Amino acid sequence: DIQMTQSPSTLSASVGDTVTITCRASQSISTWLAWYQQRPGKAPKLLISKASSLENGVPSRFSGSGSGTEFTLTISSLQPDDFASYYCQEYNSYPWTFGQGTKVEIK
Amino acid sequence: QVHLVESGGGVVQPGKSLRLSCAASGFTFNTYAMHWVRQAPGKGLEWVAVISYDGNNKFYTDSVKGRFTISRDSSNVYLQMNSLRGEDTAVYYCAKDAQVYLYGNVDSWGQGTLVTVSS
Numbered sequence: 001d002i003q004m005t006q007s008p009s010t011l012s013a014s015v016g017d018t019v020t021i022t023c024r025a026s027q028s029i030s031t032w033l034a035w036y037q038q039r040p041g042k043a044p045k046l047l048i049s050k051a052s053s054l055e056n057g058v059p060s061r062f063s064g065s066g067s068g069t070e071f072t073l074t075i076s077s078l079q080p081d082d083f084a085s086y087y088c089q090e091y092n093s094y095p096w097t098f099g100q101g102t103k104v105e106i107k
Numbered sequence: 108q109v110h111l112v113e114s115g116g117g118v119v120q121p122g123k124s125l126r127l128s129c130a131a132s133g134f135t136f137n138t139y140a141m142h143w144v145r146q147a148p149g150k151g152l153e154w155v156a157v158i159s160y161d162g163n164n165k166f167y168t169d170s171v172k173g174r175f176t177i178s179r180d181s182s183n184v185y186l187q188m189n190s191l192r193g194e195d196t197a198v199y200y201c202a203k204d205a206q207v208y209l210y211g212n213v214d215s216w217g218q219g220t221l222v223t224v225s226s
Contacts, residue, residue: 001169032212034212034213036152038152043200043216043217043218043219044152044200044216045216046205046212046213046214046215049205049211049212049214055214087151087152089152089154089212089213091210091211091212094157094166094210095154095166095167095168095169096154096157097154098151098152098153098154099151100151101151101152
């Protein structure tokens with residue numbers, strides 16, 4: 001099974017900051033990677049698929065990059081709505097695996 | 108607009124069974140694979156199972172193989188959970204695949220249903 005290592009687990013930042021979350025796969029997954037945002041008590045929301053493809057309606061301050069085993073999610077100019085948890089997930093092969101998650105907190 | 112509504116969660120004793128249902132609407136259901144993903148209290152997301160658009164192919168995470176069964180009919184997807192354990196306690200989300208006829212990432216989620224396994 002593919003292991004996804006996500007870091008950091010917690011990130012403290014201020015409104016307007018740019019933050020980066022990293023996800024590393026235990027083997028190459030090409031660009032079969034998605035990023036989700038989850039607010040407390042809510043279902044996850046798809047932000048990015050195919051490593052860098054922004055979903056319709058997702059603000060352009062979110063961006064994804066990477067291929068193979070190294071991936072990043074960058075949030076530029078952090079907004080109050082962005083304080084949430086973020087998960088990467090590979091869909092190269094079953095069983096799918098998620099990263100452990102990153103909680104973005106207000107500093 | 109995609110609408111997924113889970114039901115069937117509750118409190119169940121270890122070793123017992125429970126069946127979750129997910130009612131789907133707002134899209135051509137029989138052209139998309141469907142997934143179950145769970146989240147233990149205060150923990151991260153864990154993919155559980157997928158069923159192909161036609162119901163002919165199913166995949167499971169190792170920890171539920173032989174205990175859980177995913178199935179579907181014309182507008183619902185189900186998760187039959189047998190021999191439940193404490194570690195199965197979680198919110199269970201029904202989710203729609205993004206790719207028509209194929210497998211891709213998930214692009215829509217239900218609101219989740221809580222399963223608590225406890226004596």
